[in-house]
Amino acid sequence: MKETKKWDTRKTDYQERMNGAAQYIRNGKVVAPGDTIKVLEAVIRPFDRVNIEGNNQKQADFLANCLVKCDTQRIHDLHMVQSAVPLPVHLDMFDVGIAKKLDFAFGGPMAARVATAIKEGKLELGAIHTYLELFARYFVDLTPRVSLICAYEGDANGNLYTGFNTEDTPVIAEATKFRQGIVIAQVNKLVDKVTRVDIPGGWVDMVIESPKPFFLEPLFTRDPGGITDTQVLMAMMAIKGIYAEYGIKRLNHGLGFNTAAIELLLPTYGEELGLKGKICTEWALNPHPTLIPAIESGWVKSIHCFGGELGMQRYCEARGDVFFLGPEGTMRSNRCFSQMAGHYSVDMFIGGTLQIDKYGNSSTATANRVAGFGGAPNMGCDAKGRRHSTEAWLKCGAEFVSQDEYLGTMPRGKRLVVQMVETFGEKMAPAFVNELDACKLAKNAKLPLPPVMIYSDDLTHILTEEGIAFLNKCRGLEERMAAIRGVAGLTEVGLAAKPAETRLLREKGIIKTVDDLGIDVSRANRSLLAAKNIRELVDWSGGLYDPPARFRNW
Amino acid sequence: MSNKWDTLQSQSFLECNARQRAVGLVDAGTFTEFIGPKDRMSSPHLPLMGEAIEFDDGIVTGVGLIGKRPVFVASQEGRFIGGAVGEVHGAKLVNIVRIARESYDKMLAANPKLPEGKRPAVVISFDTGGVRLHEANAGLLAHAELMDQFQDCKGKVPVISVIGSRVGCFGGMGFVAAATDVIIMSPLGRLGLTGPEVIEQEMGKDEFDASDRGMVYRTTGGKHKYIMGDCNVLVADSIEAFRKALGEVLAKPYADLAAMRRIGSLEKVQYQLKLVDLCVKIAPKDSKDVWKYAGNKNPDALVDMPLDLFLKTAERLKIA
C-alpha cells in the first residue's frame, strides 16, 4: 500500500506552536509585555533557527532581552540568523546556552566578544555574510523558524508601521512567514490605526508593546567637529582626482570622517570646481547629516536609504523631492532594496578600511575581532550582472587594461571601488601591511578563510595622503603592487617602493600625487568645510535636523 | 588657516586657535605678542614626564588696540593639554594682568586726565579645564595670584572674559572668569566649575549624564549663562562678533563695567546667595525649569532657537 505523504508538516508544526501560546494572546494578536518570556518558551524549540531583528541601526532589543531570560531547559542551542550582533545581549545568548550557532553580517561593538565566544567553543560560526547575502540565504537554506522583529506602531491585527526605520523588517517577515514561520513584533506603541501598513497584519502572529522604544544607534552621524585637516586634504583629492575625473553621479559613501569631509566640501570646494550637477546627484545612502549642506545647496537629486538615522526624520520628510516618502508623507528605508541599488545602480563606492595588504585586499578585522562586513562588499565590488552603462562606468572599464585577458577586444564597464585611508591610522597603526590581521583572525577563530571586506580584483583606486593609485590602469599583479607601494607612504609596504618605479607610474598617470592633481595644500584646513559642527548642520537644515543629545554642542 | 586679520574676522571663534583669537580680537594689525614661540618659554616640567611641550606653553599673551585703548590680551590654547594652567602658562597669564595695571598706573601718573577710552584694559580668551595636573601646585598658585591681580585692577583696569572655544572654561578658571568684570560668550561657549565628566563620576549618571551633551550645554552653555546673568553679553560664533562686542563693552564708562560684575560688593554677594536660596526652593531638574521660572513660557523652544531670535525672546532671570 502506498503511504500518503504529508505536505503540510510545517503548517501543522506552526499550529502546534501557536496553540501553546494561545492562552497569552488576547484582543486579536496582542500579548502583554509581561507574558513575552512565556510566549517565547511556547513557540521556540531547541535547535530552531531564530532571527532577532537588528542591524547597525535599529534593534528588537526588548525581545532579545526576553529571549535570553528564557528557561535553558526549554530553549537551547538555537541557530541565530540575524543581520548583526551589536548588543551585549546578543552574545549573552551564547554564554548562557540559549544559542549555539550564528550566521550574521555585522559584529559592530561586539566584534571582540564574537571572537572570544568562538575560541571558547560557546559559539559555532556558520559564516560572516554581507547583508544582501544573508537576506538571500533566508530564502534558501537559512529561513528563520521564528523571527523577533520591531516596529514603531502595531495594531491588534498585526499591521505594523516601521516607517523611517523600516530597514530589514520586510525581508525578515516575508522569508519567515511564507515558510509557515512565526513572526513576533515588539512595537513602540499599540495603536488603533497604524500610520502606514509597512508589514501586513497577516504576516505577523503577535504584537507586544515594549516598555521602552526600540534601541536606535546613530551610526552614520559624524560630527564635523571631528574632521581633521588631513581628511579635508584627502577629500579635496577625492573630489578633484576621482569624482570630477570620472563624473561620478550615482554613488554610495561608506561611513566615516573621510567621506563626511567629502560631503561637506561639495558646497565649497566642489562648487568652486564647477561640479554641481556633474557629480553626486543620485545616492544609495543612509540619511547622513553631513550631506545636509549639499542637499540644501541643490547638489542632490535623490537618495534611497538603507535605514533611518536618528534625528533626520523630520528633515527627510520635508525634502520629499530627494528622499523616498510614502503617500502619507513619512520616509521608508529598506535595507534590502537599498543594498540592491548599491550593488547594481551606483557607479562608485568609496569607503575606509583598517588594513590593506600589499596585493590590495582589505579588511576591518583585527587578530581578535570578528567585525563582519555589513553592506560594504556588495557595493565595494564590481557587479558582474550589470548590463546598463553610464559614462563613469564606461570610462573606468576602458581604463581597466587587464580586462582584455578575459574578454579579448570586447568592451565592458567597471564600477569604481575606492578605498580611502591615511597611511598611518590612530596610534600610528599602519594601514598598509604585508599580511592582513584577518589571516591571524582566521587562525585564532578557526574561520575557513580570512574575512576580506574588499578583494583586490574589485578594487580600482586607493586614495591616501600620498596620492591616488589608479589600480584599474595597471596591467598585472606586479604593476598593481607597485602602484599600491607608491601610495603606501612609510608603512612596511610603502618602504619597499622604488623611487624610480614610482616616478614611472606617475608619468603613466597610474599614481597622481597632490602636486600632480594641482591641489594647494595650504587650503587643506577645516575652514573649507560647509559646516564645522553639528549646530551648523542644524542651521543648514533650517532647524529640521534634530540631533541626538550626545552630538549637541550648544 | 592663516593668521591674517582680514580672513580671521569671518571665521568661527570656536575653530580659531589661541593666536588667531588674540590677533583677531583687537584692531587690525595692532597685536604684539609678549613671550611668543620665539622665546621658547615652554614648560620645564612636562619633558620629565614624557609629555609634549609647546613653545608658548599653551597661552598667547600680548597687547593690541581696540579704538584708542591699549588692550592686554591673554588667549588660552585648549588643544594643548586642554588649555590647562601650568607654571609658565600661569605666569604669563598673571603677568599680562599685572603689566596692564602697571601701565595704567604709569599712564595715569603721567596724565591724570587721561580719558577712559585711552586707558588699558585686559581681555582673557578662556579655553581651559583649569589646573594642569602635571604641575598642579604652580597652576593653583597662578589661580590665586590672578585673583590678587584682579583685586589690584579694581577701580582701574576693566577685565573682560571671552568664552567660546572648544574646551570652554572650567575648573579653577571658572572661578577666575566669574571674578572678572564682564563675561562675553557665544552659545557654543561653556562656563562652569566642575567639568561634566567629573560631576558624573562623583554624583552618578542619574544626577548628571555627561554623555548627554544637550543637557551639558543647557547647564553650562552660553544661552543658560546669559539667562542666569553669569554671561553679560551673548554673541554669534565669529571673531568679528566677539571683537565688536568687546568694542561696545569697552566703550562704556568703567562704572558701568564694574556694575556688570557678579561679585565684588556686599550687594552682589547677597544676590548670589539669593540665587542659592532660589535653587533650593524650586529644586530644578533641568536648566529649563529655571528658564521657565525666569518667565520663559516655552523653555524648550529656546534650546534650538537661532541667536537673533533668542536675544529678542529670552527672559533673563531677575530676583528681587
Added chain:
Amino acid sequence: MAKQLRELNFEFKAETPKDFPAGFLHYGVVGSGDMEVIIEKKAMSGAVKFKVVTPVTGFDEVWRRVLERFVNETGISNASLEINDCNATPVVVSLRLRQALAEIG
C-alpha cells in the same frame, strides 16, 4: 621613573636647494596628534637642521624619511627647524610643514 620627552636631531641637504626666504616663522598647535614648528633662516652652507621633540619612541626612521622628503620636495635650505610633536602621524607632519612654508608665500 616615567619615560622622558625625546629629542631627535637630523641634518639634510636638498637635491636642488632653495633658500628659506623668511627670517622666522612659527606654525601649528601642539594638539593631540598634531605639532608646531619654528623655521629660522640660518647660514649652514645649504644644509637644513631639524630638532624634533617628541614623546614617541620607535619611529625615528620614519621621522628621518618624512623630513628628508620634505627637504627634497621643497628644496628648503639654510634653515633650522624645531618641531614640538604630540603623536602626529607622518601625514600630519608633512601637511603642517608644507602649510608652514605656504604661510610665507
